[in-house]
Amino acid sequence: RQGWIEVVCGSMFSGKTEELIRRLNRAKIARQRVEIFKPALDTRYHAEDVVSHNQNSIRSTPVPVAQEMLLLAAGCDVVGVDEAQFFDESLVEVCVQLANRGTRVIVAGLDMDYMGQPFGPMPALMAVAEFVTKVHAVCVCCGEIASYSFRVAASESKILLGETDAYEARCRYCFQEGMREK
Numbered sequence: 100r101q102g103w104i105e106v107v108c109g110s111m112f113s114g115k116t117e118e119l120i121r122r123l124n125r126a127k128i129a130r131q132r133v134e135i136f137k138p139a140l141d142t143r144y145h146a147e148d149v150v151s152h153n154q155n156s157i158r159s160t161p162v163p164v165a166q167e168m169l170l171l172a173a174g175c176d177v178v179g180v181d182e183a184q185f186f187d188e189s190l191v192e193v194c195v196q197l198a199n200r201g202t203r204v205i206v207a208g209l210d211m212d213y214m215g216q217p218f219g220p221m222p223a224l225m226a227v228a229e230f231v232t233k234v235h236a237v238c239v240c241c242g243e244i245a246s247y248s249f250r251v252a253a254s255e256s257k258i259l260l261g262e263t264d265a266y267e268a269r270c271r272y273c274f275q276e277g278m279r280e281k
């Protein structure tokens with residue numbers, strides 16, 4: 100059996116988690132053995148589930164380090180990873196090993212941080228992946244295609260809690276405008 104790596108990347112609210120859940124559900128319909136992992140530090144909505152902003156969810160296993168996936172994914176046909184940007188660089192080697200032993204690996208994560216810089220292991224994952232899909236959000240300022248996650252300044256945000264209020268999807272132009280005003 101052939102393995103390979105798929106990357107789904109983009110800004111916040113771009114539909115990465117939705118797309119990951121869609122692909123994994125289709126694999127389940129095909130009766131494949133599916134396992135979903137996320138970094139243990141990401142407990143925004145739920146300690147174990149992967150949840151998208153439109154409340155789709157799928158059962159997942161939080162792992163403190165990427166290496167744990169190698170054992171936990173034994174016997175899986177398909178492995179999904181969400182919030183991949185929060186793992187360290189060792190995630191790349193783990194995904195390569197999984198694919199080499201015949202697993203289909205689907206990795207979703209932020210390609211850029213709130214400064215517009217490549218995020219953690221994502222650039223290297225995109226390099227070694229067979230398939231890379233960049234999904235886009237809608238700019239909350241102008242409605243154009245958004246590729247950036249703009250961090251709303253603490254002074255403006257008052258008592259806003261949670262990531263949904265701390266970040267905005269923005270297009271290149273409105274992201275730059277916002278950074279200039281900071």
Ligand code: ADP
Pocket residue numbers: 109110111112113114115116117118150151152153235236237238239268
């Ligand atoms: P991601 O995992 O990339 O952060 P999700 O899959 O969790 O994204 O959520 C995508 C959903 O977020 C969309 O289907 C939509 O309902 C919602 N959403 C909220 N704000 C935006 C926005 N600015 N642009 C696009 N979708 C948005």
Ligand code: MG
Pocket residue numbers: 115116117150151181182
């Ligand atoms: Mg997500």
